[in-house]
Amino acid sequence: MAPLNPYTYIQCPCSDSASLGRPSDATSPTSAEADDEDNTFDPRAPRANFSLYPLEYLLYCEDCHQIRCPRCIAEEIATYFCPSCLFEVPSSNLKSEGNRCTRSCFQCPICIGPLSVTSIETPPSDPNLLAPDRAATQHSTYSLICSYCNWSSTEIGIQFDKPNSIHAQLAKIRNGGASRLTAKERKERRKELSHRGGEAAVAAAAAAAAASETSGGQDMDLETQFANLKLFYNSQLADPNAGDNGFSSLGDLGFSSPSSLSRIMNLYTGGKLHDPRAKSKLGAMREAITADEGLLEPDLDESSLISQLHRSDFLDTASSTQVCSQPPNLGEPHLHGAARFNSSLRPAPYLLRTKRSKRCPVCRHIISKPEAKVQTTRFRIRLVAGSYIPSISIRRLNLPGSNGPGAPAILGDLLEPLKPVHFLLTFKNPIFESLKVTLGAPAKTPGRFPSKVTVLCPQFDIDANTDVWDEALKDNDRESSGRSRRRAGTESQFQVEVGKIWERGRNWVSIVVEVVPASLKLEQGQDLLKEDEDVLEIPMFVRIEWEVENGGDDATTGSGRDKDQKEKRELAYWCVLGLGRIKQG
Amino acid sequence: MSSKRHSILPAVSAGPKPPVHFSSSITIADSALLTGTNLITISSESVIHPRAKLDSLAGRITIGRRCVVHERTMIGAIGTSGKVTETAVTLGDYVTVEVAASIEAGNTIIGEGTTVGVGSKIGAGAVIGKHCTLTPHTEIPAGEVIPDFTVMYSNGMRRVDKRGVADLKNKGQARQIDVLRRMIPSNPAKFT
Numbered sequence: 043m044a045p046l047n048p049y050t051y052i053q054c055p056c057s058d059s060a061s062l063g064r065p066s067d068a069t070s071p072t073s074a075e076a077d078d079e080d081n082t083f084d085p086r087a088p089r090a091n092f093s094l095y096p097l098e099y100l101l102y103c104e105d106c107h108q109i110r111c112p113r114c115i116a117e118e119i120a121t122y123f124c125p126s127c128l129f130e131v132p133s134s135n136l137k138s139e140g141n142r143c144t145r146s147c148f149q150c151p152i153c154i155g156p157l158s159v160t161s162i163e164t165p166p167s168d169p170n171l172l173a174p175d176r177a178a179t180q181h182s183t184y185s186l187i188c189s190y191c192n193w194s195s196t197e198i199g200i201q202f203d204k205p206n207s208i209h210a211q212l213a214k215i216r217n218g219g220a221s222r223l224t225a226k227e228r229k230e231r232r233k234e235l236s237h238r239g240g241e242a243a244v245a246a247a248a249a250a251a252a253a254s255e256t257s258g259g260q261d262m263d264l265e266t267q268f269a270n271l272k273l274f275y276n277s278q279l280a281d282p283n284a285g286d287n288g289f290s291s292l293g294d295l296g297f298s299s300p301s302s303l304s305r306i307m308n309l310y311t312g313g314k315l316h317d318p319r320a321k322s323k324l325g326a327m328r329e330a331i332t333a334d335e336g337l338l339e340p341d342l343d344e345s346s347l348i349s350q351l352h353r354s355d356f357l358d359t360a361s362s363t364q365v366c367s368q369p370p371n372l373g374e375p376h377l378h379g380a381a382r383f384n385s386s387l388r389p390a391p392y393l394l395r396t397k398r399s400k401r402c403p404v405c406r407h408i409i410s411k412p413e414a415k416v417q418t419t420r421f422r423i424r425l426v427a428g429s430y431i432p433s434i435s436i437r438r439l440n441l442p443g444s445n446g447p448g449a450p451a452i453l454g455d456l457l458e459p460l461k462p463v464h465f466l467l468t469f470k471n472p473i474f475e476s477l478k479v480t481l482g483a484p485a486k487t488p489g490r491f492p493s494k495v496t497v498l499c500p501q502f503d504i505d506a507n508t509d510v511w512d513e514a515l516k517d518n519d520r521e522s523s524g525r526s527r528r529r530a531g532t533e534s535q536f537q538v539e540v541g542k543i544w545e546r547g548r549n550w551v552s553i554v555v556e557v558v559p560a561s562l563k564l565e566q567g568q569d570l571l572k573e574d575e576d577v578l579e580i581p582m583f584v585r586i587e588w589e590v591e592n593g594g595d596d597a598t599t600g601s602g603r604d605k606d607q608k609e610k611r612e613l614a615y616w617c618v619l620g621l622g623r624i625k626q627g
Numbered sequence: 628m629s630s631k632r633h634s635i636l637p638a639v640s641a642g643p644k645p646p647v648h649f650s651s652s653i654t655i656a657d658s659a660l661l662t663g664t665n666l667i668t669i670s671s672e673s674v675i676h677p678r679a680k681l682d683s684l685a686g687r688i689t690i691g692r693r694c695v696v697h698e699r700t701m702i703g704a705i706g707t708s709g710k711v712t713e714t715a716v717t718l719g720d721y722v723t724v725e726v727a728a729s730i731e732a733g734n735t736i737i738g739e740g741t742t743v744g745v746g747s748k749i750g751a752g753a754v755i756g757k758h759c760t761l762t763p764h765t766e767i768p769a770g771e772v773i774p775d776f777t778v779m780y781s782n783g784m785r786r787v788d789k790r791g792v793a794d795l796k797n798k799g800q801a802r803q804i805d806v807l808r809r810m811i812p813s814n815p816a817k818f819t
C-alpha cells in the first residue's frame with residue numbers, strides 16, 4: 043500500500059449553510075450535525091468530499107472576512123486564448139468562429155500531439171495520377187504532420203496549397219481531398235438541375251432526380267442538405283398555390299402547415315424567416331421529394347462498411363474520446379452510416395482556453411484577477427487563503443518514553459493500533475498581527491473505528507509575521523523574557539506537558555497531539571474494511587482571533603491610526619488532519 | 628552531478644574490451660561505451676553519440692548502415708532471462724535509437740528505417756518491422772513481433788503508417804548524419 047503523506051484539508055464554511063438549508067435523510071451523518079450543534083464534523087461523511095480543500099485551493103474575501111472555495115466563487119472569463127499560439131481571441135470572434143483556434147494550430151486526431159505544417163516533397167517516381175503537374179511546381183503542397191506519431195494529413199487525403207491560413211483551407215477540404223461546396227457553387231448546381239427539370243417532362247425529371255440521388259445525393263453533406271431544405275421550404279412558404287390541396291381543414295396543426303414550419307424555422311435561424319404574410323395562409327404543403335429539395339434517403343446498404351470492419355483491426359476504429367475531440371464539420375457526409383474509423387478523423391484545431399477572474403458571490407468583490415495579457419502568468423489580484431489563515435503542518439514526534447527506544451518512526455509509517463503516538467502540529471501565522479488560536483477536537487474520531495485524540499495545548503498565541511530583520515534585533519529581548527525556544531535537535535529530552543506549547547518561533551507555534559489509533563480488528567458480523575477506512579483522520583475545529591487597527595479601510599486610514607482603536611476579528615472553520623494509516627490485522 | 632559521473636565512468640570502461648568491426652566511415656564519440664566479449668559490428672556512415680552504451684556480453688551486436696544511436700542508450704542490455712545468444716541485437720539500416728532507449732539482448736531485431744523513441748524499452752527477442760515508429764516511452768514486451776510500418780504508441784495503441792515516405796525519411800537521415808559527422812568528434816581508434 044502506498045504510504046500516506048499527512049495532509050490538512052480545510053472545510054469551506056459555505057458547505058455548512060448548504061447542509062442546514064437542505065433536509066436530508068435521518069441516517070446521513072450531516073443531518074445529525076445539523077440537528078445538534080455540538081456534533082463534530084465527520085470527514086468520512088459522503089458530503090465531506092465536496093467541502094474539503096487543501097489550503098492552497100482556497101481564496102479569501104477581504105470584505106466578508108471569509109474563506110472562499112471553488113464551490114462558492116463566481117467566475118468570469120477575462121480572456122480567451124489559444125494554448126498553442128497564445129493568441130488572444132476577442133469574444134466577438136468567438137460567436138462567429140467558434141471556440142477553436144482559427145490560426146494554424148491543430149492537434150493530431152490520433153494522439154493529440156501538435157501538428158506542424160510541412161512541405162511535401164514529391165518523390166520523383168510518383169505513381170499518383172496528379173504527379174505531372176505537381177512535379178512541375180516543387181514544394182507547392184503542404185501537409186500537417188504530427189511529430190510524435192508521424193500522422194500526416196495526407197493519410198486522409200488532405201493537402202494544402204499554402205503554408206499559411208491552414209484553418210480556412212482545411213474548412214474547404216473534405217476528407218479525401220474533394221473540396222467542400224461553397225454556397226455559390228451550390229446555387230449554380232441547383233440552377234443547373236432546375237433548368238434541366240423545366241425542359242423535360244415530369245417523369246423524366248423524376249428519373250433524373252432519382253439518378254442524381256444515387257450519385258450526387260449520397261455525398262450530399264450536411265450543409266448542402268440544410269441549404270436545400272431551407273430553400274425548398276422557403277419556396278413553399280412563398281408559393282400561393284401551396285395551400286389548396288385539400289387539407290386546409292386541418293388548419294394550423296399539421297407538420298406540414300406553413301405556420302408551424304415557419305415557427306420551427308424561426309427557432310433555428312433566429313427569426314430571419316419570419317414572414318407576417320405566411321400567417322394569413324393556411325393549409326398544408328408538400329414535403330421535399332428530391333435531393334435538390336433536400337431529401338436524403340438513408341443508405342441502408344452498409345455492406346461496404348461491414349467488410350471494411352472485417353478487414354480492419356480494432357485499433358483502426360476511432361475511440362469515443364477521439365470522436366468527441368473532433369470539431370463539428372459541416373462539410374462531412376450525412377451522419378447516417380458514418381464510419382468511425384481512424385482514417386476518417388480530421389485534424390482538430392486547438393480548443394481555446396480562458397483566463398478567469400473570480401468574485402465573491404456575496405459582496406461581488408474580485409478576489410482573483412489574472413493579468414489580461416496571455417503571455418504573463420502573474421495576477422493583479424489574488425487573495426489566497428494561505429496569506430490570511432495559518433497553515434498547519436504535521437510531523438511525527440519520537441518520544442523515547444512512548445515509542446520505545448527502537449528505530450525512529452518516520453512519516454508514512456503505519457500506525458500501531460492501540461499504541462499512543464504523538465504528532466507535532468506546526469501552525470504558521472501569515473498575517474502581520476498576532477493570532478489567538480483555539481482548537482477543538484473530539485475525544486474520539488467519528489466512524490466505525492474511533493481513535494482517541496488529545497490535543498495537549500488547545501489554546502495558544504502565535505506571534506505576528508513580522509519582518510525577519512526586526513525579529514533578529516528583537517531576539518535578545520525575547521530570550522531574556524523567558525519565552526525561550528526549544529531546540530529541535532534535543533527534542534527527546536523534553537517531556538510532553540499538558541497545556542504547554544512544544545516549540546515557538548518567529549511566527550509559528552508547534553503543539554503536540556496525542557493519538558491512540560483504534561484497532562481495526564473486525565468483529566463478527568461487521569462489514570469488511572472500506573476503502574481508506576484505515577486512514578486516521580481527525581476533525582479539528584480551528585478558531586482564530588486577531589485584532590486589526592480600526593480604520594484599516596480606505597476611507598479613514600489617517601484618523602484611524604491616530605485613535606489607535608483595535609477591532610477584533612475572528613474566523614472559525616473545521617479542518618481535517620490526515621495523520622497516517624493504521625496497521626491492519 | 629558531474630563528479631558523480633566521473634566516479635562511475637572508469638568502473639564501466641574497465642569491463643572487457645569487445646572485438647569490433649568498424650566501417651571506415653562511421654562516427655563514434657570518444658565517450659561511447661563498448662563492452663562485452665562478442666563482436667560489435669558498425670556499418671558505414673552510422674553515428675554513435677557520446678555515452679551510448681553497447682554491451683555484447685550476451686551476443687553479437689550488429690548495427691546497419693546510416694544508423695544513429697543517441698546518448699544514454701543501452702543496446703544489448705542483458706534481459707531478465709540472462710540468456711546468451713549468438714546475436715544479441717541487430718539494427719537494420721537507417722535505424723534511429725533515441726535518447727535513453729534500451730534494447731535488450733537475445734536475438735532482438737530492429738528493421739530498416741525504424742525509429743525507437745526516447746526512453747523506449749524493447750524486450751529480448753522482439754522483432755520490430757521496417758519503418759516503424761516507436762513513440763517515446765513505448766515498451767515492447769520480449770518476443771513481440773511488430774509488422775512493418777507500425778506506429779506504436781506508449782499507451783499500447785497501434786496504427787499503420789500509410790504515408791509511404793520511407794525513401795524521404797532515409798534521405799533525411801543521410802542529411803542528418805552529414806551534420807552529425809561535423810559535430811561529433813569521432814575516435815574509432817579508441818575501440819579497436
Ligand SMILES: [Zn+2]
Nearest residue numbers: 103106402405
Ligand atoms: Zn465577499
Ligand SMILES: [Zn+2]
Nearest residue numbers: 054056111114
Ligand atoms: Zn465554499
Ligand SMILES: [Zn+2]
Nearest residue numbers: 124127143147
Ligand atoms: Zn492558435
Ligand SMILES: [Zn+2]
Nearest residue numbers: 150153188191
Ligand atoms: Zn499524432
